[in-house]
Amino acid sequence: MKAWLVVLLGFSISLSAEALSLCVEDADYLPLLLKQDIDGRSGLLPDIARAAAAEHAEPVTLLRHPWKRCLAMLRKNQVDAIAAAFWSSERDAWGAFPKANKRAQSAPDPELRLWREEYRVFVPLAGELRYDGQQFSGIKTGLGAPPGYVVWHSLKKAGVLDETVRSVKIGLQLVALNRLDGYVSERSIGLNMLRTLGLTEQVKLLPQTYYEDDSYLVFSHQFRQQNPQLTQAIWQSLPAIREQQLRKLLAE
Incomplete structure (x- = not known):
């Protein structure tokens, strides 16, 4: 019974009801962003986010819009996440950042950043x-x-x-x-x-x-509230994937 409970709990942590919708800026900003996918690559920022989600069997739907629209859609819970945004205490009002502790106004954990810009x-x-x-x-x-x-x-x-x-x-x-x-x-x-x-x-x-500053994978408050374990798991997967991508970038 306990073994089955662990399996079920693991499944609930790994999957949300639908694919995670991720909004990125619609621009050719190599190496961080690509306006269109090339050989399955979308740019470092969405690629890192997608790889972190994939570690937890979470599919990602990538949406490309002007950056101001991505921000507006996150505020309205029309997308699940954006990549990537700097943190400020004001931004806590409309986005969920990976916090270093449970205090609402605390700064995010820099180890869980998406990138350093x-x-x-x-x-x-x-x-x-x-x-x-x-x-x-x-x-x-x-x-x-x-x-x-x-x-x-x-x-x-x-x-x-x-x-x-x-x-x-x-x-x-x-x-x-x-x-x-x-x-x-x-x-x-x-x-x-x-x-x-x-x-x-x-x-x-x-x-x-x-x-x-550090830029972050920011979730909507609605997605974070509905999938607290999943969002935390994705954030926790970012450091290792980010370092892998950085080594690849330096080698090119």
């Missing part, structure tokens, strides 16, 4: 923009960043955002033409885009990191 400022090779780690100087046209991102809001608050420049691709092209002071992008995404566009000789990175 570093945002850098990409500028023209002979540009005049400077950043001292606190403030910008030499502003003429402003800086761009992906809409809805934490760095976008930070630039806007600082009064240096050019809201007309939206995508990483267009932003870096304008930087290369010296028509935009700078563009803030996740480092690996920006460097990959420069190689793709053939702009590595026209654009450089400022030495200071603009923003760096």
Whole structure:
């Protein structure tokens, strides 16, 4: 009887009623995101999340939308999870993060992160923009960043955002033409885009990191409440899978 109970409990932890719906940004942000699957790969972020779910026999349905829509859908419990988002105490109101302890306002456990993201400022090779780690100087046209991102809001608050420049691709092209002071992008995404566009000789990175933080696989509160063991199990599977993917990335 006890053996059967263990089997049944294990089954209830591993499976939710339906496939987990995961929303990611609809963008080609290699190596983190792909706009369309290539050879079964969707980019590091969804691939890690999907592999963690697969360890617990949980299928994943991947949805690609503009990032602001992913956030809105999670708030409304229209998707089960998003990949990936930075944590703030305000965001606890609409998303379930992997907490280090049971206190509602505590920070997430960094070991259970999906990825560590570093945002850098990409500028023209002979540009005049400077950043001292606190403030910008030499502003003429402003800086761009992906809409809805934490760095976008930070630039806007600082009064240096050019809201007309939206995508990483267009932003870096304008930087290369010296028509935009700078563009803030996740480092690996920006460097990959420069190689793709053939702009590595026209654009450089400022030495200071603009923003760096852990990003998380965030579940909707509804999914977390309905599947508490499953969500915790998926989070617990992330560290080993993340390290495997990082080693593969470094080897490429």
